[in-house]
Amino acid sequence: SYRKGGYHAVRVGDQFAGGRYIAQRKLGWGQFSTVWLAYDTKTSTYVALKIQKSAAQFVQAALHEIEVLSAIADGTPSNLKFVVQLIDQFKHTGPNGQHQCMVLEFLGDSLLRLVKYNRYKGLPLNKVREICQCILIGLDYLHREHGIIHTDLKLENVLLVSTIDPAKDPVRSGVSPILERPEGNINGTVTSLIEKKLKRRARRAVAKISVQRASMGGMGEAPKPERNIDGINVRCKVVDFGNACWADKPFAEEIQTRQYRAPEVILQAGYSFSVDMWSFACIAFELATGDMLFTPKVGQGAKSKDFFDRHGDLKRIRRLKYWPLNKLLIERYKFSETDANEFSEFLTPLLDFAPEKRPTAQQCLQHPWLAGKDSIPNDMRTESSVEKVDVGISNLKIKVGK
Numbered sequence: 001s002y003r004k005g006g007y008h009a010v011r012v013g014d015q016f017a018g019g020r021y022i023a024q025r026k027l028g029w030g031q032f033s034t035v036w037l038a039y040d041t042k043t044s045t046y047v048a049l050k051i052q053k054s055a056a057q058f059v060q061a062a063l064h065e066i067e068v069l070s071a072i073a074d075g076t077p078s079n080l081k082f083v084v085q086l087i088d089q090f091k092h093t094g095p096n097g098q099h100q101c102m103v104l105e106f107l108g109d110s111l112l113r114l115v116k117y118n119r120y121k122g123l124p125l126n127k128v129r130e131i132c133q134c135i136l137i138g139l140d141y142l143h144r145e146h147g148i149i150h151t152d153l154k155l156e157n158v159l160l161v162s163t164i165d166p167a168k169d170p171v172r173s174g175v176s177p178i179l180e181r182p183e184g185n186i187n188g189t190v191t192s193l194i195e196k197k198l199k200r201r202a203r204r205a206v207a208k209i210s211v212q213r214a215s216m217g218g219m220g221e222a223p224k225p226e227r228n229i230d231g232i233n234v235r236c237k238v239v240d241f242g243n244a245c246w247a248d249k250p251f252a253e254e255i256q257t258r259q260y261r262a263p264e265v266i267l268q269a270g271y272s273f274s275v276d277m278w279s280f281a282c283i284a285f286e287l288a289t290g291d292m293l294f295t296p297k298v299g300q301g302a303k304s305k306d307f308f309d310r311h312g313d314l315k316r317i318r319r320l321k322y323w324p325l326n327k328l329l330i331e332r333y334k335f336s337e338t339d340a341n342e343f344s345e346f347l348t349p350l351l352d353f354a355p356e357k358r359p360t361a362q363q364c365l366q367h368p369w370l371a372g373k374d375s376i377p378n379d380m381r382t383e384s385s386v387e388k389v390d391v392g393i394s395n396l397k398i399k400v401g402k
């Protein structure tokens with residue numbers, strides 16, 4: 001993909017925007033772009049530099065993402081704490097063409113990495129709560145203040161707020177400002193003597209921390225990763241607005257990643273904000289159990305006709321026995337009865353087939369599973385989600401009462 005119209009090859013120390021940003025290390029990549037940690041010489045901070053592929057359709061997509069990000073950036077500071085912020089944008093010309101670049105605030109690992117790191121066992125429920133609150137505040141802000149649907153919520157698109165500030169702790173974060181391109185024959189995009197040296201330093205620092213932790217536990221054995229989850233600050237932000245749209249002008253019929261796709265999208269019955277709420281429920285389940293809630297596979301096969309009639313109903317099993325969410329949580333995931341009941345009462349309404357019956361982000365924030373168990377201080381929530389306490393859950397209760 002490093003050819004005309006494709007990615008821009010970056011070397012450590014490369015300069016962008018007239019020397020303002022200096023590439024430090026690759027953070028990740030997607031279908032559209034590579035993302036680099038860069039040092040901003042103007043503000044002496046670290047930023048994430050997203051460099052789009054150069055072909056026309058990618059430039060177009062980047063401009064759309066910039067439009068959405070700029071709209072979002074237009075809010076009160078507290079509202080911005082749970083969505084990624086666009087800092088700057090510019091064009092960069094290289095051997096493969098002209099690349100639209102976005103400068104974003106630097107964030108940490110994705111929730112997917114967090115779940116993997118925890119060996120797919122599911123995170124402690126207090127952490128799940130904290131993450132859910134962050135995502136919901138972000139969604140409430142997007143939905144109500146801007147009328148924007150994210151349309152691609154999944155674990156990869158929620159990033160932890162990095163607890164290590166590279167400017168203050170360059171060794172642990174694996175960087176120290178590289179203000180010039182390293183000398184010598186550098187081959188590829190990431191290998192350089194300086195990078196190797198930094199990596200060695202970072203590895204040594206991590207090893208030292210592990211040894212310290214192990215000796216505190218008195219076990220002479222490196223700590224198991226899942227024990228460290230409690231030490232992780234789980235503030236997080238919603239990222240990747242490449243597919244986001246305004247609810248009044250949806251542009252794609254097929255949205256969302258399959259595992260997180262709402263039923264109305266599969267049926268192509270039109271969609272609105274509630275598609276994000278469906279995906280949110282899938283994320284919450286996955287965080288709490290380590291398993292995806294839905295893993296759809298293609299259903300057509302040579303023997304399909306033996307099992308299904310032409311309406312897609314099972315031929316030989318007339319009544320399906322359902323496994324309610326709370327029972328599933330108890331029986332398969334060994335939740336306590338209280339935890340299972342409370343969590344499934346929170347999730348089940350979000351998984352309603354009827355989109356209009358799903359609670360909104362604002363209503364979810366008032367649900368007993370979250371309300372009163374604040375890990376997010378009030379001054380960090382959006383104003384409106386705090387003041388309209390009586391609108392949310394009381395409405396839901398009225399429905400249940402009837």
Ligand code: ADP
Pocket residue numbers: 027028029030031032033034035048050084104105106107108110156159239240242
């Ligand atoms: P694409 O549009 O090409 O899919 P993404 O916006 O999803 O690009 O970014 C690709 C990857 O870069 C992400 O999965 C993540 O690992 C990393 N990344 C993106 N934005 C940031 C950020 N603000 N801070 C740190 N890493 C980021």
Ligand code: MG
Pocket residue numbers: 030031240
């Ligand atoms: Mg992406």
